[in-house]
Amino acid sequence: MFSEMKIKGGKPDGPGLLNMENAESPSYKKQYVAFFAVMLLVMMVYLARLWYLQVLRGQYYRYQSQNNSIRIEDVEAPRGIIFDRNGVPIVENRPAYDVMLVREDVKNLKGTIDELARLCRCSPSDLFSVIDADKTTPDFDPIRLVPDIDRNCLARVEAELIRLPGVEIEIEPRRSYNFDGTAAHLIGYLSQITEAELKSGKYQGYNGGEDIGKMGIEYSFEKYLHGVMGHREVEVDAIGRIVRLLKEQPPVAGRNLWLTIDMDAERTAVDALAGKVGAIVAVDPDNGQVLAFASDPTYDQDMFVNGMTQREWLALLKDPSHPLLDRVCGAAYPPGSTYKPMVALAALQCGVITPSTTFFCPGYLSFGGRKYHCWRKGGHGTISVERALIQSCDVFFYHTGLNLGVDRIAKYVKMFGLGQKTGIDIPGENPGLVPSSSWKRRVTGHPWEKGETLSIAIGQGYDLATPLQMAMAYSAIGNGGKLWTPYVVKRIEGLAPGSVAGIVPRLKRQIPIEQRWFAVVQKALSEVVSDPHGTAHEVYDPAVPIAGKTGTAQVVGLDHEPHGNANKNDRDDAWFVGFAPAFDPKICVAVIIEHGGHGGSAAAPMVQKVIMAYLKSKHEPAQQ
């Protein structure tokens, strides 16, 4: 290691010693003296300062530190309120009373806990476990011992407060949900910020223990809803009671949001869905505003507000009906026959069929040595595209699909927004799936088989779409080809409209299909309801003409099984997607009921209810 140098000469100052650069080396003596003098001088000043602080003024500061302490308390900012489009508050804040414990100020912990347990009607061991869980909190920091006590309990604790040093009542704004579980997947929920989120840099200026939006609008509009935490400097006495308020920096409330949701339509959708597994979504075909958004089973957002136990959380996660799953845009289903109008439009535009083209339906199509059945065993006879849509003939679309080919179907269906996220302003969207030959080769390594084209032409096989995608696609069918990006937040209070991306209508594209073909399909869809042979004739009401399409999708996994209605889980998913009024649509609704059976009987009446509720409320706006 020291090979590079050889020591010559025996003594340090012996001959041969080379003082490198000695001859020209300047003397730095003055600099050393100056260097050290500067430091000594400054350090003397500091010592004098310390003498002043610690000896001359020491008694004053000792008094300040012992008898009076100045603490900074956080004052939580009320979160923005969420209104529906007519000003009905959906989510508000209410004052919540929490029992806080400052351990440092408690004289007798056991006695205090026993007393509090008696007053709050809970067991002392529960309270001790709260304290144990908060071990890392310093003794002088308050622990939230009993959150959100009711009025009676508050009165009891208040009366005894004077005898319980270290116990405080804290009033905090807390989320309150005016309609239990309604639009829970859209609104989302709040929960305490995690260590990882704090470190991620996404939440700058947040402190541990603060609540943040974890899903839905609460998540995506967190920045606006959150507000700015305030602070209060208080002087507390020896047992931690506030002696006086020294200075206050009030919190800045979060911004209120106005949604595009219509609470009448929303409530109707939620009531219609109750007890079923599925989703209803309604949009305005003129601009993409989401009018109703319901997914069932739902969950109680209140559970998150006060924090839930590990067991409650696991129960929610493991619930076989997946209440946390957003079925409107977070889950994709085989669209079934609701796919057919788009296949028909593609075929008309490509010239594969004309409105007068007919195919013969004997009840099945033999192809590649297999029999592909029509849903009606007896067949539809000779049938045109209009009748094929009205009666949902599968064989007609087998022929049409074969003539179009998988890739042309994919190209057109994608124009309707399927197979990609719609871009709605909440997280967790499922892109669905539109298969193509290159997609299959890439994913499975096998080439596309023609027989598969038959399945996808009727919305089966690989096809997957979310109810929201279907609602947007049918809006485009109803409005003559305008595909909008859906959005749910219409206005952020205090911000000019248009200053935030996503709160103005955004046209994604004008679908390049001729208007006359849209007219053919629109007419057919209106006859699905109005024609006595239409698959959804049972919701026919001349006062409000609805146009739409039923879908009865075979459940994934049962694709190639001959399937009977053995039990509920083997039944088909029921779809209905429709808009009204049929030739000047103001609302478009998509409904899926998992294992609901037939689309015409299970799903169509729900669509009708939502349409009626919305058109009625639009006619006579809410009183607020």
Next chain:
Amino acid sequence: MMDRRLIENFDWSVIWTLSGIVCIGLLSIYSAVYPQIQAHPTNNLFVKQLIWLAAGLALMCATLFINYQRLRAISPWLYAMIVFLLAAVLVVGKQIHGSKRWLEIAGIQLQPSEFVKVIIIIQLASYFSSQEVATFPSIKKLFLPVAMTLVPVLLVLAEPDLGSAIALMAVAGSMILFVGVRWKYLAILILAIIPLVIPIWHRVLKPYQKERILILLKPNLDPLGAGYHIRQSKIAIGSGMLWGKGFLKGTQNKLHFLPEKQTDFIFSVWAEEWGFVGCAALILLLCLLIFLILRIAARSRDRFGSLIVVGVAGLIMWQALINIGMVVGLLPVVGITLPFVSYGGSSIVALCVGVGLAENVSMRRYVFQSH
């Protein structure tokens, strides 16, 4: 394997003084993070600091084995590497409390802005000891060292880490002054800075930095915001009185008046528990350490060696002066650690390497090269 004479010239007094300061630091950190130690006896900042100290000691020893003369050759490479790392921090660095200062390498978080302080010392020493640079260098000869300093300073400022930038400039400035600067240049520099003060105040300084300067002039301007830290720090220091409250008996340090009490405000923790007597002892030890390091510089007959050691002394001195000045309320609050006392892995390791360099020079003060 190490030559006897090298060992003879090892300056043990520096190590003893340093040990005293390190012990003070450990006692203070132990007290500052005591609640954490109780909650996690094996995984807390105190244990981490012990690990960093061990790593620093190991690196210090490793430094001794390489003849500092060889640094002259690798200095430009070290400089290039640290500039690269400083730039990398801005791109892939880890953000904590709004500033990007940390690089995560193999699970260890490092702060290149601490290491650049030592590297700039070597680089400047190498430059000023080269044959063609005379004392009282001309303006042309000063251009390069000033530029070499400003590149890392600007990168560090962008993180933003004002404290490290100031320390860098102070160290580089004192080294340049040490070599000697003509009065004319100093006068020009001062005249050039004066018109810059107003634009810097309005454009460069962030609102919180301005507040910290104003607070110094008017402590009651904003007692809740910027003034709060200083006032609490003063209460902590003052309440220590002559003899202090005793180890672990501090009450102010338990209050969360500062998120960084174990780093930048560690002095106030020490002052509260050990009083004026403890503060005076710490200040004396710091002065002694700098005196001893300067003595190594003065004894070295090699300009390169002297300048490295002067730089190390300057680094320790300026950090100590700025840190204590801010904690006692005489200087604006800026993020600078108290050398060997504050918690901080990169800072400890970089300073240990600095002291290792000083010992390196001390050991080889009679040795000469053979070529």
